[in-house]
Amino acid sequence: MDGHVRRLLNRVSIALSAVATAALLHLFRHSSSSCFAGGGSPTYAFLPLVPFPRTSCDAASRRVVDPDLRLAKLRTSPRWRLRSASLSAAVFVPLRRRSLLGDSSRVLCVAAGAGQAVDALHAAGVGDVTGVDIVDFLPLVRRADPHNLPFFDGAFDIVLSNDPGALTSALFPSRFAAEIERTTRRGGAIALAVDRHIDLSTVGHIFRKSRIVEVSNATLDGSVVNIIILRSKGTKSH
Known part of the structure; x- marks a missing residue:
């Protein structure tokens, strides 16, 4: 009786393996014929775009937006x-009135988002501007x-940090501030947009x-914020 059960289980296992192999082969052939045109030519066929790719073909057909465009x-x-005009x-x-910003100034924009401040500084004639954030948003x-x-x-x-929530939402606000001060030269400026309800002290x-x-x-962006300008007094320029 035990031998009969073992033989039956072996046959079922072999049958399932065969079905899985056939399914994989079918999927591979289907993907190849759907994603490529002209007998395997690496030219993607026109496929309808969907909110989320259902197959590798859907994902492959999506256009990559040029950052400059x-x-x-x-x-x-x-x-x-x-936003640029407000900044x-x-x-x-x-x-500029305090002679802290000039066309040759080196400026770092922290929590820069999509780069409005970077773009606005370039438009204002400042050439050396760097924008950083947790997620990149090229080209700015x-x-x-x-x-x-x-x-x-x-x-x-x-x-500069023009995101009013950057300081309060930072994982470690003191570390966030310390890094801003560290990278600012002695006598340089720090400009922050903060929620108006934050105590200046x-x-x-x-x-x-x-x-x-x-x-x-x-x-x-429709919200009243405080713009705070500070002078650094602790780090020599590199």
Whole structure:
């Protein structure tokens, strides 16, 4: 009786293996004929796009958006233009008035998002601008950990964060502030957009190696925020 059961199980196992092998062969042939045209030629056929790829063919047929074309489209949006104008009036003008920002300044934008501040600085005539965020957004923003910035001490004349939630949402706010101060040269400037409900004494306590020199109100993306400008007093330029 046991021998009969073993033989039956062996036959079932062999049958299942054969079915699985046939299914894989069918899938391979189907993928090859669907994804490519002309007898295996590496030219993708036109396939309908779906929100999520159901097969490898759907994923392969998706277009990769050119970063420069994406940026050109973003620049035409009213929100992008309004944000750039707001940054210029609320941040760049005060920095230039205090002789902290010039066309030759080295500027780092932290928590740069899609790169509005980077683009606005370029438009204002500042050539050396670097944008970083946790997720890159080429061509203006590359990926970097704001808690461990990959730059030398005092590498920048100005470090800017135009995201009002960057400081409060940072995993370690003190480390976030310390990295900004570390990469700002002595005598350089730090410009922050913060929620208007944040106590200024809290900002002063977190940024231990800087002093607040100016505070103003601004509207960014429809929300009123505080723009805080600090002067660094602790890091020599590299």
